[in-house]
Structures are given as structure tokens and as C-alpha cells.
Amino acid sequence: MALLSVQNVSKTFKDHDYRVHAVRNASLEVHRGEMIAIIGPSGSGKTTLLNLMGIVVAPDSGEVYVDGQKASDMSDAVRCRIRNQYFGYIVQDFALIEEDTSMQNILVPTLYSKHKKSSKEYREIINSMAEKLQIADKLKSTVKHLSGGERQRVAIIRSMVNDQKIILADEPTGSLDKDNSAIVIHCLRELAHDLQRAVVIVTHDPDVARQCDRTFLLADGSLTPCAL
Numbered sequence: 391m392a393l394l395s396v397q398n399v400s401k402t403f404k405d406h407d408y409r410v411h412a413v414r415n416a417s418l419e420v421h422r423g424e425m426i427a428i429i430g431p432s433g434s435g436k437t438t439l440l441n442l443m444g445i446v447v448a449p450d451s452g453e454v455y456v457d458g459q460k461a462s463d464m465s466d467a468v469r470c471r472i473r474n475q476y477f478g479y480i481v482q483d484f485a486l487i488e489e490d491t492s493m494q495n496i497l498v499p500t501l502y503s504k505h506k507k508s509s510k511e512y513r514e515i516i517n518s519m520a521e522k523l524q525i526a527d528k529l530k531s532t533v534k535h536l537s538g539g540e541r542q543r544v545a546i547i548r549s550m551v552n553d554q555k556i557i558l559a560d561e562p563t564g565s566l567d568k569d570n571s572a573i574v575i576h577c578l579r580e581l582a583h584d585l586q587r588a589v590v591i592v593t594h595d596p597d598v599a600r601q602c603d604r605t606f607l608l609a610d611g612s613l614t615p616c617a618l
């Protein structure tokens with residue numbers, strides 16, 4: 391069974407007097423252990439599709455299933471719990487708390503977790519991931535002193551600290567140079583292939599998309615598989 395199944399979803403926004411068809415009848419199945427890229431021009435609906443996949447936004451029509459559970463059947467409380475339990479988000483501008491340390495930022499999702507681990511267990515997970523991502527020495531640093539690549543690696547650890555199974559990354563390399571971009575993509579590949587998470591990356595960058603297992607093109611809200 392697919393970990394995340396998006397079936398014929400559409401989303402329209404009303405913008406003053408006219409309607410914007412942000413996503414039209416899109417379908418996609420995401421499995422454990424794979425990294426998927428969604429590419430497309432600006433305004434083609436990529437962020438909206440990611441929000442639909444992450445059950446942040448409800449579709450006008452169509453359905454989203456998370457690990458077989460139908461999103462439209464969930465109460466607000468259940469949807470919120472499923473979102474926290476299953477999804478990790480990585481966004482372009484990192485969305486970190488600048489005045490806090492890397493460790494404090496990474497621990498934020500654990501504050502809302504229903505299945506709390508002991509602080510020793512969290513420390514072990516975080517230290518092992520930080521070693522892999524080569525930022526173990528930055529865990530006690532204040533985020534405002536970190537480079538862009540370091541911040542993004544902190545955001546990656548935060549996205550998986552609660553054992554989230556699906557990582558949704560919106561332009562995760564958008565503000566990074568080539569070297570840092572390569573490190574971040576390498577980390578996301580490890581999350582997918584070694585740790586069996588499902589990773590979905592929205593990107594403008596064909597080089598990033600080429601490193602994914604499958605690529606889809608979103609054009610004017612319509613999603614189609616694409617070979618690069």
C-alpha cells in the first residue's frame with residue numbers, strides 16, 4: 391500500500407473576481423524508500439499540491455489517503471495528529487527560530503508529539519543524524535550564526551525527529567550554493583533510501599530532480615510523469 395496516495399485532487403482559489411485553478415485533477419502515489427521530485431514553472435501549483443499532500447489544505451474534489459486513512463473522514467483533531475505524526479516539512483527559508491540553538495529548534499516538533507520518547511532517546515536520534523549530516527558540532531550553536539547549508543541541515547533533522555515517515559520539502563536547495571545543495575540532497579536521499587522515509591521535493595532545479603527516483607511535471611495545475 392502506498393504511504394501517501396493522492397487521487398484526482400483539484401484546488402481552486404478565488405482571487406478577487408476570477409478563479410485560479412491551482413491544481414487540476416492530480417494523482418500521485420508515494421511509497422516508502424523513494425524520493426520524488428515535482429518540477430514546474432512559477433505559479434504552476436507546486437506549493438499548493440504539497441499543501442494538499444500534507445493535508446494542510448483540503449481539496450475541492452478528489453481524496454488524499456495517508457497510510458490508507460482517508461483525509462476527508464478525519465476530524466480536525468485527528469487530521470492534526472496525523473499531520474504531526476506522519477509529515478515533516480522543509481521549506482526554503484528554513485523557518486527556524488533564530489535566537490534559539492539548533493538543538494532547541496530540532497526539538498520543537500517533539501513538544502506536540504503524542505508518542506514522546508525519553509530525552510535520552512531524542513538526544514541519541516539527533517546526535518546520530520547530526521553526525522551523518524556533519525553538523526554535530528553545531529547543535530549547541532545559535533541558529534542566527536549558522537550558514538544557509540547548516541540551517542537547512544538543522545531543518546532536515548527537525549523534519550524527521552518524531553520519526554515522521556513523509557518528508558515534504560518545498561525548494562529545499564532554493565537559497566543554497568552548489569556545494570551546500572549537494573549535501574542537502576545527499577541527506578534527503580539517505581532519509582529515503584537508508585531510513586525508508588518517503589521524500590517529496592518541489593524544485594526548480596533539474597539537477598536536483600535528476601537525483602530523485604521519479605519526477606513529475608506540474609504545468610498549469612496538471613501533473614504528469616516526466617523523464618529528464
Ligand SMILES: Nc1ncnc2c1ncn2[C@@H]1O[C@H](COP(=O)(O)OP(=O)(O)OP(=O)(O)O)[C@@H](O)[C@H]1O
Pocket residue numbers: 403404405410411412430431432433434435436437438439
Ligand atoms: N491562498 C491563495 N489565494 C489565491 N490564489 C492563490 C493562493 N495560493 C496560491 N494561489 C495561486 O495559485 C497558483 C499556484 O500557486 P502555487 O504557490 O501553488 O505555485 P508554485 O508553483 O508553488 O509557484 P512558485 O514556484 O512561484 O512558488 C498561483 O496562480 C497562485 O497565485
